[in-house]
Amino acid sequence: CMSWRSESIWIEFIVGSRKTSNFCWAFILFFGSLGNLIPLFPSQQIVFFPQGIVMSFYGIAGLFISSYLWCTIFWNGFPGKNRRIFLRFLMKDIQSIRIEVKEGIYARRVLYMEIRDQGAVPLTRTDENLTPREIEQKAAELAYFLRVPVEVF
Numbered sequence: 001c002m003s004w005r006s007e008s009i010w011i012e013f014i015v016g017s018r019k020t021s022n023f024c025w026a027f028i029l030f031f032g033s034l035g036n037l038i039p040l041f042p043s044q045q046i047v048f049f050p051q052g053i054v055m056s057f058y059g060i061a062g063l064f065i066s067s068y069l070w071c072t073i074f075w076n077g078f079p080g081k082n083r084r085i086f087l088r089f090l091m092k093d094i095q096s097i098r099i100e101v102k103e104g105i106y107a108r109r110v111l112y113m114e115i116r117d118q119g120a121v122p123l124t125r126t127d128e129n130l131t132p133r134e135i136e137q138k139a140a141e142l143a144y145f146l147r148v149p150v151e152v153f
Contacts, residue, residue, distance in 0.1 A: 097142050
């Protein structure tokens with residue numbers, strides 16, 4: 001990830017959909033769906049008619065989901081001109097930068113910007129898995145830039 005900032009503008013680029021986990025899920029779903037489409041071809045092993053219909057349904061659903069994943073991997077996100085999100089807030093409405101930390105098996109560290117009367121805006125992806133040092137550094141830089149405090153939850 002690269003970022004750019006000046007005295008009054010901060011631009012943060014977010015990683016797209018070309019991640020190892022998306023490639024793995026796309027392959028697994030594609031090949032798994034092909035195995036579930038066996039009832040569409042003549043087979044002596046599947047005699048029970050409803051079982052073949054259910055397997056066909058799962059195969060077709062798997063093809064749709066894997067196609068969706070392959071499209072997002074190919075476009076590195078979603079197609080079209082509206083792929084960027086611009087957030088604009090008045091500086092006086094930004095109350096703080098909040099770090100939410102959940103440790104354990106499913107550790108999660110998320111950075112939020114608290115906006116008066118609008119709640120919290122997430123600034124990092126939930127699956128980004130930043131180290132504690134990285135998220136603290138990012139929060140400190142952003143809080144310094146915005147001149148607001150950092151809160152840890």
